[in-house]
Amino acid sequence: MFFEALIVAMSKEMTVSSIAELVNIHEDSVWRILMHYVEEARSKVDQFELDTIGVDEISVNYPNAKIVYDRFHIIKMMNDVIDMVRRKAVILR
Numbered sequence: 001m002f003f004e005a006l007i008v009a010m011s012k013e014m015t016v017s018s019i020a021e022l023v024n025i026h027e028d029s030v031w032r033i034l035m036h037y038v039e040e041a042r043s044k045v046d047q048f049e050l051d052t053i054g055v056d057e058i059s060v061n062y063p064n065a066k067i068v069y070d071r072f073h074i075i076k077m078m079n080d081v082i083d084m085v086r087r088k089a090v091i092l093r
Contacts, residue, residue, distance in 0.1 A: 001093060005086050007033045012079060041081035 003023075010019045011034055020027040 001089060004033050004037070005090065008037055008082055008086055037082050037085055038078070041078065041085050044081065044085070 007019060007023070007030060010022070011030075014022075016027050016030045016034075020030045023030075
């Protein structure tokens with residue numbers, strides 16, 4: 001569990017190939033670990049609230065305006081949820 005938490009923590013700052021090389025495992029193994037926690041986090045997030053991320057009220061007043069999602073805030077939310085799942089997993093041990 002600590003190894004997987006380390007992989008998730010490193011993924012915030014490093015590429016998958018760099019992580020795999022550093023911990024001496026195949027890139028596919030790193031992807032499997034990350035996808036496991038992403039899927040677990042996704043299952044706990046209400047997908048219907050996703051429209052509130054990065055959307056401002058201008059689109060209400062201007063119906064022809066395009067809605068643009070801010071990549072930074074979407075990734076931040078995903079990292080926060082992954083971190084929350086990781087912390088709960090450590091507590092449950």
